[in-house]
Amino acid sequence: MAVVVEGEVAGTQELAAVDFPVMSEVATGSWLGLSFQGRGIGKEMRRAILYLAFAGLGAHAAHSRAHEDNVRSLRVTRALGYAPNGEIVEAPVGIPVRTLCYRLARNVWEASRPRDIKIEGLENCREMFGV
Numbered sequence: 001m002a003v004v005v006e007g008e009v010a011g012t013q014e015l016a017a018v019d020f021p022v023m024s025e026v027a028t029g030s031w032l033g034l035s036f037q038g039r040g041i042g043k044e045m046r047r048a049i050l051y052l053a054f055a056g057l058g059a060h061a062a063h064s065r066a067h068e069d070n071v072r073s074l075r076v077t078r079a080l081g082y083a084p085n086g087e088i089v090e091a092p093v094g095i096p097v098r099t100l101c102y103r104l105a106r107n108v109w110e111a112s113r114p115r116d117i118k119i120e121g122l123e124n125c126r127e128m129f130g131v
Contacts, residue, residue: 001013001014001015001045001049003030003032003041003045005036005041009033010032010033010036010041011030011031011032011033011036011041011042011045012030012031013028013029013030013045013046013048013049014027014028014029014030014049015027015028015049015052015053016028016029017059017130020057020059020129020130020131021130021131024058024059024060024061025059025060025061025062025063026053026057026059026061026062026063027062027063027064028046028049028050028053028062028063028064029064030042030045030046030049030073032045037072038072042072042073042076043076043079043080046064046076046077046080047080047114047117048117050062050080050104050109051113051114051117051119052119052122054106054109054110054113055113055117055119056119056122057126057129057131058131059106060105060106061103061104061105061106062082062103062104062109063085063101063102063103063104064077064082064101064102064104065088065099065100065101065102066099066100067090067097067098067099067100068087068097068098068099068100069097074100077102078102080104081104081108081109081111081112082102082103082104083102083103083104083105083108084100084101084102085101085102085103086101087099087100087101088101
């Protein structure tokens with residue numbers, strides 16, 4: 001999904017799943033331009049994609065991960081209620097880096113479910129999401 005702020009593309013928010021109709025779990029990933037960081041946009045875009053996953057598509061859990069030095073992303077993850085779910089080591093540019101993994105259960109999301117987000121037109125594209 002594209003994230004647009006005041007007419008300018010600020011970043012992207014991804015929602016992915018493997019065998020969603022069976023597993024009912026998603027993974028989120030995002031990129032936000034540096035000039036847009038620190039303004040609450042990262043948290044808002046994650047809130048929106050989680051709303052789509054849980055309220056719109058019926059997910060049971062959402063996963064996220066970030067390199068241990070990505071403080072802003074980890075702050076958003078923790079603020080939204082994700083729980084630690086292990087770690088892995090990756091080498092995206094040939095240098096090992098520790099990546100922290102998190103999981104957000106549906107019941108945790110439901111406890112602080114946003115009331116200010118609305119989905120329109122999902123019925124017309126549910127098949128694209130595999131539901």
